[in-house]
Amino acid sequence: MRHLRQLGDQFSISIPPDVNGYVGRECPECEQYFKITLGTGLTGTDLPCHCPYCGHSAAQNQFFTKAQIEYARSVVMNKVTGAIIKDLKTLEFNHRPRGAFGIGISMTVEGRPQPIRHYSEMELEEQVVCDRCTLRYTVFGTFAFCPDCGKHNSLQILEKNLALAQKQIELAATVDGDLSAQLIADALENGVSAFDGFAREACRVHASKAANSSKAEAVSFQNLAGAQKNVQSLFGFDLSAGLLADEWLSLTRCFQKRHLLAHNMGIVDEEYLRKTNDPQARVGRKITILAEEVQAMLGQTKRLGEFLASCLQGLA
Ligand SMILES: [Zn+2]
Numbered sequence: 001m002r003h004l005r006q007l008g009d010q011f012s013i014s015i016p017p018d019v020n021g022y023v024g025r026e027c028p029e030c031e032q033y034f035k036i037t038l039g040t041g042l043t044g045t046d047l048p049c050h051c052p053y054c055g056h057s058a059a060q061n062q063f064f065t066k067a068q069i070e071y072a073r074s075v076v077m078n079k080v081t082g083a084i085i086k087d088l089k090t091l092e093f094n095h096r097p098r099g100a101f102g103i104g105i106s107m108t109v110e111g112r113p114q115p116i117r118h119y120s121e122m123e124l125e126e127q128v129v130c131d132r133c134t135l136r137y138t139v140f141g142t143f144a145f146c147p148d149c150g151k152h153n154s155l156q157i158l159e160k161n162l163a164l165a166q167k168q169i170e171l172a173a174t175v176d177g178d179l180s181a182q183l184i185a186d187a188l189e190n191g192v193s194a195f196d197g198f199a200r201e202a203c204r205v206h207a208s209k210a211a212n213s214s215k216a217e218a219v220s221f222q223n224l225a226g227a228q229k230n231v232q233s234l235f236g237f238d239l240s241a242g243l244l245a246d247e248w249l250s251l252t253r254c255f256q257k258r259h260l261l262a263h264n265m266g267i268v269d270e271e272y273l274r275k276t277n278d279p280q281a282r283v284g285r286k287i288t289i290l291a292e293e294v295q296a297m298l299g300q301t302k303r304l305g306e307f308l309a310s311c312l313q314g315l316a
């Protein structure tokens with residue numbers, strides 16, 4: 001049993017990263033899959049891992065994927081069965097028959113070590129570098145808690161999307177006519193969508209801690225005046241306090257312009273005039289959207305996002 005004994009009673013098996021350097025992980029609580037890059041993020045021993053989806057936190061060794069566990073088991077079984085086969089081979093014998101009535105006896109050992117069950121990691125949708133601890137990780141969907149430091153990425157995703165809208169504005173300056181106008185209008189719509197997605201998620205994460213999640217999830221941030229009322233009644237602070245009064249007014253107007261683009265082919269209606277008091281708009285005419293206006297709007301949206309995040313954090 002020499003070979004088997006040499007294996008000892010402990011195995012250390014390394015889990016190889018994928019071609020992009022990510023190692024798969026699976027939450028023991030919600031069983032959802034994500035990937036991290038070892039060697040980025042926090043340093044230290046015995047740091048817990050946070051599930052990016054449900055926020056569950058536990059020791060790192062609780063987050064192996066089923067495929068990794070199967071792989072590790074198969075590596076062990078491969079070594080053990082390989083050693084057993086080698087040991088049995090040392091017992092092989094072959095006694096030839098002797099004399100007229102002799103019977104020959106032999107034993108040969110057949111068989112191969114159990115095969116290793118290789119696996120490949122899945123492709124995910126959003127790649128994030130945490131802006132607090134620099135961990136590189138990737139998840140399904142967009143929003144996530146950082147697996148290392150636990151910070152939620154909603155503000156980071158807002159900034160990323162606003163930066164994309166900003167690039168559309170810059171691109172608009174390089175083309176002419178209808179395409180330029182379309183890019184500017186898209187940038188406005190994208191800015192509003194980015195804020196709406198961010199703010200809903202920020203409220204949902206906050207409310208899931210405070211146990212009033214279903215109401216908070218229903219808040220829409222596409223209409224700022226409505227959102228202001230809901231935020232006031234749900235969380236008790238004034239959203240408009242994040243900006244100067246005239247900034248709030250022009251941001252509200254931009255958000256209402258998105259409503260016209262999305263629902264009325266960009267044509268001014270009575271409702272728009274009532275909600276914005278826009279002195280330049282005429283019912284039945286196309287709404288004007290200027291590049292400088294959208295650029296200012298993207299900056300104000302970013303600051304409003306930071307304000308909302310810090311207010312929610314202050315409540316927690
Ligand atoms: Zn989870």
Ligand SMILES: [Zn+2]
Pocket residue numbers: 041130131132133134135146147148149150151
């Ligand atoms: Zn982090």
